[in-house]
Amino acid sequence: MRLIFMGTPDFAVPVLDAMHESGHHVLAAYSQPPRPAGRGKQDRRSPVHARAEALGVEVRTPTSFKGEAAQDFAALDADLAIVVAYGLILPQAVLDAPRHGCLNVHASLLPRWRGAAPIHRAVMAGDDRTGICIMAMEAGLDTGPVLLREATDIAPTDTTGDLHDRLSAMGARLAVQAVDRIARLSPVAQPEDGVTYAAKIDKSEAEADFAWDAVTLARQINGLSPFPGAWVARDGARLKLLRAMLLPEVETSAAPGTLLDADGLVVATGSGAVELLEVQQAGRGPVSGVAFRNGARLGPGDPLAG
Structure with a gap:
């Protein structure tokens, strides 16, 4: 499969590694642009940006997908895009460009905790389970049908950091399964009941x-x-x-x-x-x-x- 990877934070790096090691061809990695960080406020590459360069994968950092950026994305002629905490809204033209669309690796048991901070909110709400969903992306916020899902228990003393690492590894494994089996998977629509939103942590x-x-x-x-x-x-x-x-x-x-x-x-x-x-x-x-x-x-x- 000809893949495009789209992600930014540490959570996405194991998924990028898994895609790179899977035998599929990662054509390019999209990530948020370098931003000032640290005491010196020097521009710092995102974790995905740094890892993709280390793997020899071309990195692209558009600030939006208007005009030329969307055309460049389509010109890659990808079979599939894997999106993990990318941080940029994808217009319909981008979602439709790969032959099999775009898949999102989302860290919750959808439809619970759609949105920006699903791991934090699950722990703060006292949920006893969370997990990973591989979702076919559509224009709505985390509303697409689910292709694969896997759950894990939240122990009484689990922190967001504990779950972050566990779910990142789980997401990497499920993402490879989804790519390998994309033509045989049957998307399941999310139920209308049980929708919650994970607001960004302030x-x-x-x-x-x-x-x-x-x-x-x-x-x-x-x-x-x-x-x-x-x-x-x-x-x-x-x-x-x-x-x-x-x-x-x-x-x-x-x-x-x-x-x-x-x-x-x-x-x-x-x-x-x-x-x-x-x-x-x-x-x-x-x-x-x-x-x-x-x-x-x-x-x-x-x-x-x-």
Whole structure:
């Protein structure tokens, strides 16, 4: 198969690798243009851009598909396009250009969590399962029929980072299957019931509050880890909360945000308690909650934030 690959972030790189290793011909890789990043604000290539160049694949970075860019896309004469978190709306002319259309590798069990941040939102909502769908793209937002799907459980302490890596590998495997079997797959229309939308994560969502109930707090911490990272203020700096475990058996009347008498970094909330399994101080690397508690010499009744 003559393939076009379209993707931008780290999540898409394993899929690009799988396409390159599959024996099919990757004609070109489309990605978002380099953008200023880091302290020096130097232009930085996207992860897909960098990986495609390392593989010897031509990289194209149009800012839109108006006019010449759409013509150049069609001129590749591809059999199929594989799209993974590309970040640019594809007009109908582009969707129709490859012989077998464009397939999207989407990180949710559609129709739940259409949109920009399906992994984050699944964890933050307390879903017990998520997965990958290989979808035939159409003009609507993640509305196309599904060709392949596979589910995975979300463990109580799974973070978005954990699922990101698991789903990226799953997506790579399913994408190869879809390309290999494209002529034999039967698209299944998404049901009209159960549609939810995964809005883009805003950094304003990252500030945590121990006055929240324990369920909400644990989901927020795990759902926003590692990026942007839920945080509370401590000693004038941000303390990131990177992994939490809900402790449903713990009932406490202690003030929210204070430590309980336990072996780990167990904190009272507005209702119940959570154990902070991993935290990160500003300018330092992540450490276990136990290591942080011992290093800060915190004891029962001490406030974690403030």
